[in-house]
Amino acid sequence: MYEIRQAGTKGLGVFAKVFIPRGTRIFSERPLLAIRPDQGAGDIYAAFRLLPLEQRTKLLQLSSHITKESSVARWTQVIWWTVKRSVFDVYARIWGNHRGMPARSKHSIKEHIAILNVFRSNCFDIGSSQASIQQAIFPRISRMNHSCVPNAQGNFHDEMGRFNVHATRDIKAGKELTLNYLPEHGAVKATRQSRLLSGYGFLCDCPACDLTLxxxxxxxxxxxxxxxxxxxxxxxxxxxxxxxxxxxxxxxxxxxxxxxxxxxxxxxxxxxxxxxxxxxxxxxxxxxxxxxxxxxxxxxxxxxxxxxxxxxxxxxxxxxxxxxxx
Ligand SMILES: [Zn+2]
The missing domain is CATH 1.25.40.10 (Tetratricopeptide repeat domain)
Known part of the structure; x- marks a missing residue:
């Protein structure tokens, strides 16, 4: 029904291979990596380390848009988490827990930052207060690019534990399948662009953003x-x-x-x-x-x-x- 291929300057994107009628379930995926509402930066990396190698490689291949602002924030998060872990290590040594935690090398800090960047650039806010997970990355859905006037929408089905993406319009073969990365409040272009730039590191050029038309x-x-x-x-x-x-x-x-x-x-x-x-x-x-x-x-x-x-x-x-x- 779809294929993943180059989408110009946006990197990879998802395209309809055939006509997709409105209401079609295009994707139904379990999260590759997810955090609950009460979890934070440290848990993202911990969950990543537990994944099989193949899935870790897949994750690291997803694009990450690093803005100066977000890069500083990631460093702060990682350093804070590292400090917390070291304190835990000291306690573990005092109380004779020999299993302890391995000292964190510079390499693992770098990997941790890379993962946080990938996570923040590709994660979806599940949003709903009832959902057991707050944010998650999905293997293929995360390849979908943004549009302020998208032709698809993803909603989490808590009982299924899956994020389902449906076509919200009829989509012609060859068209790119898009999602809105921002919560929809009918915001004007300037607001949307500034949120996309700070959150994801790109500016949108969708039909709603092209004011020459x-x-x-x-x-x-x-x-x-x-x-x-x-x-x-x-x-x-x-x-x-x-x-x-x-x-x-x-x-x-x-x-x-x-x-x-x-x-x-x-x-x-x-x-x-x-x-x-x-x-x-x-x-x-x-x-x-x-x-x-x-x-x-x-x-x-x-x-x-x-x-x-x-x-x-x-x-x-x-x-x-x-x-x-x-
Ligand atoms: Zn746009």
């Missing part, structure tokens, strides 16, 4: 408009007003129009549809509420698939709304 300028204007609406709504709240459901609904609808206009159709959009359903219900517009919830469910079916608990949750919401008609 009408398509890019139009999207940028819609993003500004959505944020103006959000600011006005937030201002209303901070001025002591409770914020009417109508104003909240209009703000959400502005973002929905933005995402749909940009072709962004993942969880960010379905969540908004479900939110709009709730608000419409509160305003007594049952038919509109049901339409919104059904639309949200349709998007979830495509970006999560029917085996995901969040999809099942959406089914229950729609059924609940339908019951209110009887």
């Amino acid at each position: 009408l398509r890019g300028r139009d999207g940028e204007e819609k993003r500004l408009q959505a944020h103006r609406k959000l600011s006005a709504y937030a201002e209303g709240l901070s001025n002591g007003g409770l914020g009417s459901a109508e104003a909240e609904l209009q703000t959400i609808e502005e973002f929905m129009r933005l995402f749909e206009g940009e072709g962004i159709a993942g969880r960010e959009l379905s969540t908004m549809y479900f939110e709009a359903a709730k608000l419409n219900m509160g305003l007594g517009r049952r038919e509109e509420a049901l339409r919104c919830a059904e639309k949200g469910l349709e998007i979830d079916r495509d970006c999560l698939s029917t085996d995901h608990p969040l999809y099942q949750h959406g089914v229950a919401t729609v059924q609940e709304l339908k019951k209110s008609f009887t």
